[in-house]
Every structure is written in structure tokens, then in C-alpha cells.
Amino acid sequence: MTTDQENKGQDLSELNDNVARIEELSQRLANIMAHRKTVRPSLQAPGQEFYVKTAGSVWADMMANPSKMIEHQVSFWGKTLEHAMEAQAALAAGDFKAPEDPGPKDRRFSNPLWDTHPYYNYVKQQYQIASQTMEDALKDVEGLDDEGTKRMKFFTQQIMDMMSPTNFLATNPDAMERAVETKGQSLVQGLENLVADLEANDGELLVKLVDESAFEVGKNIATTPGQVVFRNRMMELIQYAPSTEKVHETPLIIFPPWINKFYILDLKEQNSLIKWIVDQGYTLFVVSWVNPDASYADVGMGDYIEDGYLAAMREVKAITKQKKVNVVGYCIAGTTLSLTLSLMKKHGDKSVNSATFFTTLTDFSDQGEVGVFLDDDFVDGIEEEVTENGYLDSFFMSRTFSFLRPRDLIYGPAINSYMLGKTPPAFDLLYWNGDSTNLPAKMAVEYLRGLCQNNSFATDGFDLLGERLSIKDVDIPLCAVACETDHIAAWKASYDGIRKMGSKDKTFIVSQSGHIAGIVNPPSKKKYGHYTNEDWPESSGDWMAGATFNEGSWWGRWGAWLAKRSGKHIDAREVGDSSHKPLAPAPGTYVVAKPNV
Structure with a gap:
């Protein structure tokens, strides 16, 4: 058997092992999600009153100041189209590279491909344009008190952070590069980590931040006599x-x-x-x-x-x-x-x-x-939770x-x-x-x-x-x-x-x-x-x-x-x-x- 044939055979064996492992992990994932612990909605997000009040204030502000809404919309579409045209022009020139990127620096986008690759650069800049537009649109909203404004900006930022292209496999060059380098093993290991974290928290996702096996209280931490x-x-x-x-x-x-x-x-x-x-x-x-x-x-x-x-x-x-x-x-x-x-x-x-x-x-x-978590919507939920269970879980x-x-x-x-x-x-x-x-x-x-x-x-x-x-x-x-x-x-x-x-x-x-x-x-x-x-x-x-x-x-x-x-x-x-x-x-x-x- 030639070396090429041996390598292909080994690759096929690794692929089959990974597919089998993915099937096993998928079953575990389905099982844990089927038995997922129910968490009361009041501990998952702000209450309905917050959404109604915030939406009402934004809508009233738009009606009172339609020119401001139009200005934000025109600015957003202008930047979006300008960037799309720049990206198209760069590709039409025959060079597989991104247009000049004047956008703000963000350590989430530290991989050079975010600046040089036309696809990743386009995704990044569109995300940054959309995020900046959302921030600008919320700066001058009237009708909310200081606490309401702070909560509105906080939870909007949560949405913006969640939608970052770095959080999705298809739009994360680091993840794609590593998947190629490891022949998909990184994705299998990642699925193992995901399933383990879900199983540790009854189906709720709480990312493990540390290798817990590296420490033991009283042995290598908390050792003062x-x-x-x-x-x-x-x-x-x-x-x-x-x-x-x-x-x-x-x-x-x-x-x-x-x-x-x-x-x-x-x-x-x-x-x-x-x-x-x-x-x-x-x-x-x-x-x-x-x-x-x-x-x-x-x-x-x-x-x-x-x-x-x-x-x-x-x-x-x-x-x-x-x-x-x-x-x-x-x-x-x-x-x-x-x-x-x-x-x-x-x-x-x-x-x-x-x-x-x-x-x-x-x-x-x-x-x-x-303080964004100390309004009645969340505190009411906490009171209901502890009344039912006798304690507030560390989760x-x-x-x-x-x-x-x-x-x-x-x-x-x-x-x-x-x-x-x-x-x-x-x-x-x-x-x-x-x-x-x-x-x-x-x-x-x-x-x-x-x-x-x-x-x-x-x-x-x-x-x-x-x-x-x-x-x-x-x-x-x-x-x-x-x-x-x-x-x-x-x-x-x-x-x-x-x-x-x-x-x-x-x-x-x-x-x-x-x-x-x-x-x-x-x-x-x-x-x-x-x-x-x-x-x-x-x-x-x-x-x-x-x-x-x-x-x-x-x-x-x-x-x-x-x-x-x-x-x-x-x-x-x-x-x-x-x-x-x-x-x-x-x-x-x-x-x-x-x-x-």
C-alpha cells in the first residue's frame, strides 16, 4: 500500500470515528435538552412592562422627531451601500482582498482575516455599522428615566454582543481555520465540551471557564496554615x-x-x-x-x-x-x-x-x-424562586x-x-x-x-x-x-x-x-x-x-x-x-x- 493510500485510509478512519462520536454526543444533547430544568421566565429576561414602556418611548420619540428617525435610517443605508459597493469594486478589480477598513478596532476581530479577507471583512463591517446605528438611535430617546435608559442600553448591548459574527461557526475564521487544521476534531471536542456544560447545569448553558481538575482547595489553593x-x-x-x-x-x-x-x-x-x-x-x-x-x-x-x-x-x-x-x-x-x-x-x-x-x-x-437586574421584574422572579425552593441557586x-x-x-x-x-x-x-x-x-x-x-x-x-x-x-x-x-x-x-x-x-x-x-x-x-x-x-x-x-x-x-x-x-x-x-x-x-x- 502506498503512503498516499495509507494517509487516505487513516483520514477515513478518523472521519468515521468522529462521525460516530458526533452521533453519540447528539444523543446525549437531545436527552439533556428533553429533561432540561425549567427556569421561570421572570429570571430569563426583563418583564413585559419594561418592553412595553421602552417600545412606547422609542415610538413616541420617532413620532415626535421623524427627522431624527429618517436621519438614522439614511445614515445606516448610506454606510451599508457604500461599504457594499467598495467590497464589490475590490473584487471586480481582480484582487481577492478587502477594501480599506477604517472601522473601530475590536479585540474580538483580532484574526488578520477580518481585515484582509473580503468575506470576513464584509461581515465584520456590516455588523459594526449595524451596531453603531443601534447605539446612535438609542442615545437621544426621550420619555424614559435614567434607570430606564440605562436598562434599555444594557439589554440592547446584550443583543448586539450576542449577534457578533465571532459567535457563529460560519463567520468565525479562527474556528474554520482550526477545524481544517484538526480535520474536524476541534468541532467534535467542542461538541463534547458543550454537552458536558449542559449536563452539569441541568440543560442550562453556563460556560465552564476553567479546568477544574487543575485545582483542589486545601492542596494547591487556600493553603495558608x-x-x-x-x-x-x-x-x-x-x-x-x-x-x-x-x-x-x-x-x-x-x-x-x-x-x-x-x-x-x-x-x-x-x-x-x-x-x-x-x-x-x-x-x-x-x-x-x-x-x-x-x-x-x-x-x-x-x-x-x-x-x-x-x-x-x-x-x-x-x-x-x-x-x-x-x-x-x-x-x-x-x-x-x-x-x-x-x-x-x-x-x-x-x-x-x-x-x-x-x-x-x-x-x-x-x-x-x-442595578439593571434590581427592578421588580427580576426581583419578583427571585422572590418567587426562593419561596418555592427555599434558596437561590448559585447558578x-x-x-x-x-x-x-x-x-x-x-x-x-x-x-x-x-x-x-x-x-x-x-x-x-x-x-x-x-x-x-x-x-x-x-x-x-x-x-x-x-x-x-x-x-x-x-x-x-x-x-x-x-x-x-x-x-x-x-x-x-x-x-x-x-x-x-x-x-x-x-x-x-x-x-x-x-x-x-x-x-x-x-x-x-x-x-x-x-x-x-x-x-x-x-x-x-x-x-x-x-x-x-x-x-x-x-x-x-x-x-x-x-x-x-x-x-x-x-x-x-x-x-x-x-x-x-x-x-x-x-x-x-x-x-x-x-x-x-x-x-x-x-x-x-x-x-x-x-x-x-
Whole structure:
């Protein structure tokens, strides 16, 4: 048999194997879609009222300003025809190349064929012309309030991102090139990845962002030494082993958000804030929250305060023999920390010496980008969901946050996985991002209705545990760190809330980057800087205008601030005491436990 015949035989064998594999995967795909979990429509898209109101405003604007509509239409068709004629002229000249491309640069279209190949260039430019026309048409629509306008632009952008030619096999040169290079194997692997993701989420598509097999909590992430020294229904309290001979007298407790797991602060040694704090000579305790199931349906914000915050403070004071502690709250845990401090003020409890807030919202008058999901249409759907099931499945939170950055967290990963057939990267941050948690029914509704929608804490007061809690009650020394490009807790909104607190000793820092990278920003990276300003003008814009930019991480600045409020140095403490025997090595059991759902 000749070499050519052998190659053809091998190619035919590979083709037959791939066809058989596709048939098997197609059967699995049909099966999972036939048994797909039903998701209530109110959690899938804005309510009908939003569409009616938006469409009515657009139509009224068109009737009131017909010239504006005609101008947009003429501009669109003019650009479309001009580009079509340019493409036709380029082909008629006999050169198989695209016309000159003056369009905006977009990293989605980084393959050179988008600029040089007449077919791909034509598709790209037509998409860009249509997208720009949609943006221009919505800029001046009247009849909607600011929130309605923001939602209209957000969901329109979602449609535009979804319709990008990069998202379709026939119009994605990267996918077509790889299919040819791999003799179709990339498409088979992509189908395998698609089916696996659908099966993992009961038929709902949530793109896997990371190679989960590359990480194991407690083995190669979350490895800072410590012990669980207390456990109750709501949390495990971890005390970390000292790494210095001397430590500050006042212990420190970190309350991480319970929407995700605490080890975002302890991913690996090089970027672990937990390890860094321990190395600065602090007795550090971190709360690891339980991942709730339906049995936690009646757990509310008050339970997190009593069995989480207050319980942790009580146990830490007992272990360290101290009357005061310093505390940190991150994101929603910072919001709840402010509620706790208000409650403690009402009760005359002076156990907290100072508080630090990471990316924390306490004034929700500006809800930021996530506000598009906080209108009644979505919140009503969430309330129906948790009333029926007893908890809000982590799937919904993951999907919501993904839609805030769809190009990076949905379409880009989907293209790599399903079209290019690639294995997701081994990236610790993305592993943590996918390891999300459920929310108890009562807590979810209290938070969304009372804090996010009604903004009660920053206005008339938030009723909880028999008290009316107010932002003005937070009057202890505090430091707040917000992030410049945070899409979950906008720094300006964070500033507004911290400014309303009653403390006379306040420090505000704005870190470059976003909700996670701005916080997990070790000094060794020398990557993101931060802004500081000792003044507290009414406007956050004025604060930034008068701020000083500082190179490097904010960690050292905060460490110096905390050191001044942490007492004298004493001999390093042993982990636990006679009444707090080690229950499990860090990172504990709650962080890896699977809820019964």
C-alpha cells in the first residue's frame, strides 16, 4: 500500500470515528435538552412592562422627531451601500482582498482575516455599522428615566454582543481555520465540551471557564496554615497560625462575602492577602460561611449577624483574651458588617476597635451596573424562586454576573470551548469564580428589597433584630477600599455610603482595576496603583479630582493604618485554647462541602 493510500485510509478512519462520536454526543444533547430544568421566565429576561414602556418611548420619540428617525435610517443605508459597493469594486478589480477598513478596532476581530479577507471583512463591517446605528438611535430617546435608559442600553448591548459574527461557526475564521487544521476534531471536542456544560447545569448553558481538575482547595489553593477553632450552623471560624515571633495585641477578623467562598483571599502564596496579613504580625481569624440549602430557607440577615458576626467576635475575644477586635467586611459582608456595627451601637457594645470595608455598598441610591437586574421584574422572579425552593441557586448569581461582562465571561470562553474545542485554562481566579454558593430565601429577599431597592439603611433606617439600624450609627474608626472599574460595587457609590457614616476617623482608598483584581493586588506584582485624598467633599467626582495617585498596591498603606489601631506587640499566640480545640485544618470543611439540594 502506498503512503498516499495509507494517509487516505487513516483520514477515513478518523472521519468515521468522529462521525460516530458526533452521533453519540447528539444523543446525549437531545436527552439533556428533553429533561432540561425549567427556569421561570421572570429570571430569563426583563418583564413585559419594561418592553412595553421602552417600545412606547422609542415610538413616541420617532413620532415626535421623524427627522431624527429618517436621519438614522439614511445614515445606516448610506454606510451599508457604500461599504457594499467598495467590497464589490475590490473584487471586480481582480484582487481577492478587502477594501480599506477604517472601522473601530475590536479585540474580538483580532484574526488578520477580518481585515484582509473580503468575506470576513464584509461581515465584520456590516455588523459594526449595524451596531453603531443601534447605539446612535438609542442615545437621544426621550420619555424614559435614567434607570430606564440605562436598562434599555444594557439589554440592547446584550443583543448586539450576542449577534457578533465571532459567535457563529460560519463567520468565525479562527474556528474554520482550526477545524481544517484538526480535520474536524476541534468541532467534535467542542461538541463534547458543550454537552458536558449542559449536563452539569441541568440543560442550562453556563460556560465552564476553567479546568477544574487543575485545582483542589486545601492542596494547591487556600493553603495558608491554620485551624478551624469554632463551628456553628452558619460558619466555621478559622484561626491562622502565626508566622512571626511577635504579633499585634488586637486580633483581626475578616468577614468575606457568602455569595462566593473566602479563599479568594488565599488563592496561592504569591497573591494571598491572608498570608500577607499573617506575615505582617497579626492574629488573623477568617469566617468561612456555610453553603446553604433548602433547610436554611428561614435564615435572614439577622441570623448572619447573630450567628456569624457577633458569634465570631465573641469567640475571638475569648480565645485572645482581648476586649476589642478589628474587623474587615468584603462586598455584601461589608454591607452586613455596617448593619452589625449599627446594632452594636444601639446595644452599647464597644467590642470593635476599627472596621475596614472592601468594595462595600451601604448607600444603594446608585446601584451601578448590576442595578439593571434590581427592578421588580427580576426581583419578583427571585422572590418567587426562593419561596418555592427555599434558596437561590448559585447558578442564577453566576449567570447574572457573567452578563455584566458577556464578552469575557460568556462569548469568549464559549468560542474557545465550543468552536475551537480547547480545554479551559488552569486559572485559579476563574476556578474560585465558578465555585459559587447558594443564598437562603429570607436573606436574599431582605437584602434585595430592603437594602438594594428601598435603600433603607442609608435613608429612613433598616428594621432588623428589633432595632432600626442607620448608616449614621457607624461611628468607629474605619477605612474603605473601593475599586476604580468595579462593575458590582461602583467606587462612587461606595464613597457616598462611607461619607454618610458617623465616624470622624475615616480613610478612603480607590484601587485601580475591578472588584477582585483591585483587592487581590499584592505589592510584589507592582501592577495596580491607588488613589488617596484626606478630604471628604460632597461629590465623589471632586474627591477624585483632588486625589493623589500612588504607585503600587494599597496593601501597605492599609497595613500601616491598621497597625496604628492594633495595639502593642506581644508573643505570637497559639492557635485556639483549651475551650477551642482545633476542629479541622484550614481551609475547613464548609468550604468544600456540597449542599443538599
